[in-house]
């Protein structure tokens with residue numbers, strides 16, 4: 205399998221990125237009512253939504269391609285949308301790989317790329333929200349120094365799911381890891 209190439213997404217990537225995101229979204233959340241899943245995909249993972257995300261200067265949208273197909277993407281944000289989190293932290297909003305690339309180091313490469321970009325501006329703590337019943341993702345984030353600091357509800361359509369809030373400090377020790 206060729207090594208995937210990582211790059212910033214452009215507006216032209218919005219339709220294939222939306223199609224990829226819709227395909228892999230169910231990997232990160234529990235089985236939910238098909239209508240809730242459809243509603244989430246229609247509102248949050250449409251080509252129009254991805255075009256807006258790609259064009260948002262506060263967001264970094266990275267994708268990985270192999271043989272001209274998208275095999276992974278991540279979105280990181282410079283601002284915090286939650287009042288309980290101080291203004292300076294960044295947010296890791298999405299990190300999704302095609303299952304064929306799980307365990308290959310591609311997730312590390314994408315996160316490394318996102319953190320290098322965010323921390324080139326200013327070293328900052330990072331937070332994320334992950335489905336509480338997603339042990340693989342939680343284990344991955346713990347390897348990267350994230351710790352569970354709380355919980356919140358994430359709505360998939362009308363289905364309330366329990367997410368863990370995780371935070372990674374901006375310590376020199378952790379920054380030295382990548």
Ligand SMILES: CC(C)(COP(=O)(O)OP(=O)(O)OC[C@H]1O[C@@H](n2cnc3c(N)ncnc32)[C@H](O)[C@@H]1OP(=O)(O)O)[C@@H](O)C(=O)NCCC(=O)NCCS
Pocket residue numbers: 228231232233298299300301302305306307308309310311312333334335338339340341343344
């Ligand atoms: C989450 C994700 C990006 C992580 O990438 P990855 O390549 O699978 O991660 P890694 O293999 O490097 O690390 C996962 C770790 O979890 C461990 N793990 C796997 N299944 C596990 C389980 N059921 N319970 C606990 N740990 C588990 C693995 O052994 C590995 O640890 P190790 O490297 O010490 O062996 C990827 O799995 C993915 O895209 N998942 C589907 C989408 C998703 O859930 N995204 C997160 C949404 S917030």
